[in-house]
Amino acid sequence: MTKPGVTNKKSAKVPQKSMALCGASTCKVPSRAVALRTSLVSTTSKESTTADMVLIKRSNFQMGTADFPDAKPVHTVTVASFWMDTHEVTNAQFEAFVKATGYRTVAERPLNPADYPGVPADKLVPGSAVFTPPTQAVSLQNPLQWWQYVAGANWRHPLGPQSNLVGKSNEPVVQVCYEDAAAYARWAGKRLPTEAEWEFAARAGRKNTTYYWGNTLKPNGKWVANIFQGSFPNKNSLEDGFKTVAPVKTFPANPNGLYDMDGNVWEWCSDLYRPDYYQKSPTANPKGPNDSYDPDEPGTVKHVQRGGSFLCSDQYCTRYKAGSRGKGETTSASNNLGFRCVRTASTPQNL
Numbered sequence: 001m002t003k004p005g006v007t008n009k010k011s012a013k014v015p016q017k018s019m020a021l022c023g024a025s026t027c028k029v030p031s032r033a034v035a036l037r038t039s040l041v042s043t044t045s046k047e048s049t050t051a052d053m054v055l056i057k058r059s060n061f062q063m064g065t066a067d068f069p070d071a072k073p074v075h076t077v078t079v080a081s082f083w084m085d086t087h088e089v090t091n092a093q094f095e096a097f098v099k100a101t102g103y104r105t106v107a108e109r110p111l112n113p114a115d116y117p118g119v120p121a122d123k124l125v126p127g128s129a130v131f132t133p134p135t136q137a138v139s140l141q142n143p144l145q146w147w148q149y150v151a152g153a154n155w156r157h158p159l160g161p162q163s164n165l166v167g168k169s170n171e172p173v174v175q176v177c178y179e180d181a182a183a184y185a186r187w188a189g190k191r192l193p194t195e196a197e198w199e200f201a202a203r204a205g206r207k208n209t210t211y212y213w214g215n216t217l218k219p220n221g222k223w224v225a226n227i228f229q230g231s232f233p234n235k236n237s238l239e240d241g242f243k244t245v246a247p248v249k250t251f252p253a254n255p256n257g258l259y260d261m262d263g264n265v266w267e268w269c270s271d272l273y274r275p276d277y278y279q280k281s282p283t284a285n286p287k288g289p290n291d292s293y294d295p296d297e298p299g300t301v302k303h304v305q306r307g308g309s310f311l312c313s314d315q316y317c318t319r320y321k322a323g324s325r326g327k328g329e330t331t332s333a334s335n336n337l338g339f340r341c342v343r344t345a346s347t348p349q350n351l
Helices: 091-101 178-187 195-203
Strands: 053-056 059-063 075-079 082-085 127-131 147-151 266-272 302-306 326-329 342-344
Touching (some): 082 195, 178 266, 195 266, 195 302
Antiparallel strands (some): 053 082, 266 302, 302 326
């Protein structure tokens, strides 16, 4: 997933984000053209509890899927034991982090005029990508028709300045880029999961299923994940009851006791993204390649994202299916992108 705008910041005309195609072959969240890197917080939380986490015990599984080019080949991977958050990090949890550290997310930071020569100063305002559906059916070949760079959009105002978090403390925090998620994880004494850990936890012992919950889209006629129903992007039938994000733990947990491993919001993983990584990845505790490469946007550093979001469906963005991979530029955020954390387990299973 990558964002509306330009990839070459020196030739930028507007402070937007670059957005490549999003479809069955790949699904991207809109990408920030400029890396607004600042020193990340080093303060750590005094919390070391494993409350609201579950222990995923060491084992091996078949990782990947033959349905997507960058998720092949399917290969055997062994994963050491780890603890994983039962749900995505919520607005309330992220707010506690911000209050404790004074952290400012990338979407809240000023843009550097040097990165946007010729752009009027009044256009260089902090913001982020927001899903803004058109009023009519459009070609699915141009994501810029439903993604907009919205000034003032950030984790406190996920849809823009007019929006807020009132009554939404239990919803997953969104508009957080990889930098932001990694900073929170460090503060919490945790880390972001590797994509091998994430997929192993999501599969929960199920093998070769279409979705992480099984092979039927609607088991017993019920929606079991927050995804898109209707005609994307302009007609959301809201059959699952949600137009955007759902509060955590709304839908059933998987056999590991984990919620929303499909849909709701995309989740950042610690691995850098390369489409060819599975061809040479280690069999034990793979942590991703040493560098990033995306042929859609060469030169842009990206990390893996997993699980899909409320915008995914079999009609359009199918990257919520079991074994599939997403990707996003390190400083990119959007209103369908969040994360959860893990902690390495000190158990006999890891010895």
